[in-house]
Structures are given as C-alpha cells and as structure tokens.
Amino acid sequence: xxxxxxxxxxxxxxxxxxxxxxxxxxxxxxxxxxxxxxxxxxxxxxxxxxxxxxxxxxxxxxxxxxxxxxxxxxxxxxxxxxxxxxxxxxxxxxxxxxxxxxxxxxxxxxxxxxxxxxxxxxxxxxxxxxxxxxxxxxxxxxxxxxxxxxxxxxxxxxxxxxxxxxxxxxxxxxxxxxxxxxxxxxxxxxxxxxxxxxxxxxxxxxxxxxxxxxxxxxxxxxxxxxxxxxxxxxxxxxxxxxxxxxxxxxxxxxxxxxxxxxxxxxxxxxxxxxxxxxxxxxxxxxxxxxxxxxxx
Numbered sequence: 001x002x003x004x005x006x007x008x009x010x011x012x013x014x015x016x017x018x019x020x021x022x023x024x025x026x027x028x029x030x031x032x033x034x035x036x037x038x039x040x041x042x043x044x045x046x047x048x049x050x051x052x053x054x055x056x057x058x059x060x061x062x063x064x065x066x067x068x069x070x071x072x073x074x075x076x077x078x079x080x081x082x083x084x085x086x087x088x089x090x091x092x093x094x095x096x097x098x099x100x101x102x103x104x105x106x107x108x109x110x111x112x113x114x115x116x117x118x119x120x121x122x123x124x125x126x127x128x129x130x131x132x133x134x135x136x137x138x139x140x141x142x143x144x145x146x147x148x149x150x151x152x153x154x155x156x157x158x159x160x161x162x163x164x165x166x167x168x169x170x171x172x173x174x175x176x177x178x179x180x181x182x183x184x185x186x187x188x189x190x191x192x193x194x195x196x197x198x199x200x201x202x203x204x205x206x207x208x209x210x211x212x213x214x215x216x217x218x219x220x221x222x223x224x225x226x227x228x229x230x231x232x233x234x235x236x237x238x239x240x241x242x243x244x245x246x247x248x249x250x251x252x253x254x255x256x257x258x259x260x261x262x263x264x265x266x267x268x269x270x271x272x273x274x275x276x277x278x279x280x281x282x283x284x285x286x287x288x289x290x291x292x293x294x295x296x
Contacts, residue, residue, distance in 0.1 A: 004042040023100035029091040046074040050091035071124040075116040117223040176231040203268035
C-alpha cells in the first residue's frame with residue numbers, strides 16, 4: 001500500500017498540479033476525479049465533497065438522501081480505498097497536512113470530531129441548504145489559498161476550516177435523527193445483538209462483548225455506532241453494554257443460587273473484583289449487598 005508523507009508527493013502520485021502551499025491544498029474535482037480505484041494512506045486530514053450520480057448506489061445511501069451531496073472525513077494514516085465511483089457535478093477535497101495545524105487550537109479541536117473515524121459508507125449526506133453553506137465556506141478557503149499569502153492567511157483558512165467541522169457536526173446530528181426515522185431505533189437492534197451474544201454462550205467462551213464486535217454485527221464502525229446511540233439514548237455503546245450486563249447480574253443475584261464469583265464468570269468477567277467495581281458504579285452497592293437486600 002502506498003503511503004504519502006508529504007502533500008507534494010500526494011499531489012504528484014495522483015497526477016495533480018503541485019500544491020500552492022506545502023502543507024495545505026484545495027483540489028477541485030469534476031466527474032472524473034482521479035482519486036478512485038486505488039488504496040493508500042497519507043499524513044493528511046482529508047475532507048471531501050462529491051455528489052453521486054443518480055441511480056448509482058454508493059456510500060450505503062437510503063432513499064431519503066438519494067441525490068444529495070456526500071462529505072467524507074479521513075484522518076492521517078487512515079486507509080483510503082475507492083472503487084468504481086461515478087460522480088456528477090463538481091466537488092472538492094481539502095487536504096490538510098497534520099503539521100499545518102501545529103501551534104493552533106484546531107490541532108486538538110479536530111481530534112474531538114469522531115466522524116473522522118467513520119467508514120466511507122457512513123458519509124455525511126447534505127440537504128441542498130446545507131450544501132450551499134459548505135460551498136460558501138469552500139469558496140472562502142479557496143480564495144485565501146489562491147491569493148498571495150500573508151500573516152493572516154493561515155489563521156483565516158483555519159478559521160473557515162473550523163466552521164466546516166462544526167457545521168459537519170451539526171449536520172451529522174440531523175442525519176442521525178433522520179436515519180432513526182427511516183430505519184428504526186439503532187438502540188433496539190444493538191440490544192438485540194447483545195442479547196444474541198448472551199444466548200449463544202459467548203460470554204463464557206469469548207468474554208465481555210466489545211463495541212467493535214457489536215458494531216461489526218450491525219455493519220457500522222464503532223465510533224459511528226456510539227455516536228448514533230448517544231444521539232438516540234444519551235448513552236454510548238459501552239454505557240449500554242455495562243447497563244445490560246448489570247441487568248443480567250441483578251437477575252442472577254435475585255435468584256440467589258450462585259455466588260458473586262460464579263456470576264462474574266458467567267457474565268464474562270475475568271475476575272470478580274472488576275465485576276464488583278462495575279456493579280457498585282452502576283447501582284451504588286456491591287453485588288453481595290444487593291443479593292442480601294433482595295433475598296430478605
């Protein structure tokens with residue numbers, strides 16, 4: 001797999017003109033955008049916008065966002081793989097080498113946006129009004145990029161980039177709500193997968209379920225799953241796993257037939273001390289205290 005450590009090499013490897021700045025560039029894409037049919041990594045953040053041709057199903061789109069523009073976000077050293085893509089109209093890519101952010105507040109701020117860890121099929125689909133906002137910000141960034149740089153250029157570009165990221169966060173929130181209405185509650189499907197994990201006896205053979213395992217069963221990335229569940233329930237995927245496990249533990253403790261260590265093992269905990277800490281965190285009391293309370 002090819003890795004590009006510099007922006008200049010990334011441009012050269014894709015047949016683009018040399019960048020105006022060694023650490024930041026704006027690429028305009030028409031329908032034949034040359035980034036497809038290859039797999040590579042780079043030391044750059046990449047923010048892309050393209051509109052998929054009508055009738056071509058890509059990015060796992062559902063009917064409600066069929067013809068809208070799609071944005072994708074890639075962090076440094078994340079694998080980029082695109083195949084057989086067909087686009088319509090114009091698009092763009094913003095390429096930001098991680099060194100371009102050094103010393104700026106965006107260096108840390110950009111890391112809080114979890115959508116950089118989403119998969120390509122979890123792209124952000126924009127409404128026409130949202131698309132207009134993103135294009136306006138793009139045009140401002142491009143204007144600064146193509147003008148002769150001065151002492152304000154980098155600050156202005158990063159200011160507009162910060163706005164792109166914040167708007168994307170807002171629009172993803174909207175998309176989560178829309179997808180809940182279209183496809184049903186993700187939390188319900190998540191808990192069904194979790195219960196299936198229990199019923200198959202995987203707690204004893206594989207241990208505690210991980211967010212990665214459950215996300216794979218639901219065909220989404222772990223970060224996307226947690227963010228979507230947070231939007232629906234106010235809880236992350238790990239929060240819901242813990243709540244479910246403690247719910248199972250309460251039932252077993254009420255039955256009174258097993259000791260705390262046995263229940264901990266049955267629920268996939270490597271040791272009873274971790275189980276006890278988690279139980280107390282969730283309920284405010286230790287498992288043995290809970291058991292005695294409900295057996296009396």
